[in-house]
Amino acid sequence: MDTEAQHTERGRSSGEEERSRSARVSGTVPGASGTPEGTEATEAPAALEAPEAPEEEAGEPSGFLTWRRTAAIGLACVVFLLLFSHFVLQPFLVPSSSMEPTLQVGDRILVNKLAYRFGSEPRRGDVVVFDGTGSFVQEEATGNPVTGLLHDAAAALGLAEPDETDFVKRVIGTGGDRVVCCDKDGRITVNGVPVREQYVMLGDQPSSVPFDIVVPDGTLWVMGDHRSQSSDSRDHLGQPGGGVVPVDKVVGRADWIGWPFGRWSTVPETDAFAAVPQWTGGGHATGRGRGHG
Structure with a gap:
């Protein structure tokens, strides 16, 4: 072998x-x-080759693109909120105690701007926000236009105090009403009917200033709920405008308290004027107002 x-x-x-x-x-x-x-x-082998990294856009880092998209989305949200607050629902910061106990200092109320847009007008008992230029304030405030624009934007979002020409009060009389203070029991009367104002601050008189006025058509007689701390229509009797507010100066109706969360609710309605008829008399008299702070 x-x-x-x-x-x-x-x-x-x-x-x-x-x-x-x-x-x-x-x-x-x-x-x-x-x-x-x-x-x-x-x-x-080809099946084991590492995948190629995706190409970045035109030399711009991905972090920059993400930041730019975020900024664009944020800007769009701010623009939407500004438009929404301008035409529909505007937050309004309550700066004083003139509407206590209904509204507290620091409350952010939501003002319904559509409430009087379609033929409706303010009614007695409504809590309204209005521009007091020409009635409560005789001249428009002037200042730096850029600062003013930024302030207006912040105020429109409820982040800053409102303009000095903006006020929040309760409607007591509408066009044609005769509003008188006071009857023998110390109550305000509207068209001869005493009004039981349960919303007035406890301990306050309905008014310490006597007055008797027929509200001109197209205007409102307004007062604060904290009568001893409210500068309202009473304080502008005898001045240009006579203390009444033109209806077309009303920004909207205060319908909700949106902040703080502990006070989240609707602004309470009142039936205090339910028995008040339309005034059919004529003539008016005015009394002199006195400062209320």
Whole structure:
């Protein structure tokens, strides 16, 4: 028996098996086209290649693009809120105690600007916000226009005190009403009917200033609920405008208290004027007002 030949065959066979195992590990087949037998592959298979990173836009870093998108969304939200507050519902910061106990200092009320937009007009008992220029304030405030614009934007969002020409009061008389203070029991009367004003601050008189006025058509007679701390129509008797507020100067009706959360509610309605008829008399008299702070 030729033992040398057998050893040679076994040695060759062992070498080929080793190369075959190496080829399977490296992903090549011995003798395959394009790869000489016995040559080890150096490239990774296509399925294992790392994916290419996405290209960034025109050389701008992704962080900058994210910031720009966020700024655009924020600006759009601010513009939407400003438009919404200008035409529909405006927050209004109550700066004084003149409407206590109904409204407290620091309350943010939501003023419904659509309440009087479609033919409706303010009614007795409504709490309204109005521009007092020409009635409560004789001249418009002047100042830096840029500062004024920023203040108006903040006020429109309820983040700053309202303009000095903006006021919040309760409607006591509308066009044609005769409003008198006071009857023998110390009550205000409207068209001859005593008004039981349960919203007035406890301990306050209905008014310490006597007056008798027929409200001109298209105007309102307004008073604060905290009568001893309210500068209202009584204080402007005898001045240009006579203390009444033109209806077209009304910004809207205060319908809700939106802040603080502990006072989140609607502004209470009143039935104090339910029995008041329309005034059919004529003529009017005015009394002199006195400062109320």
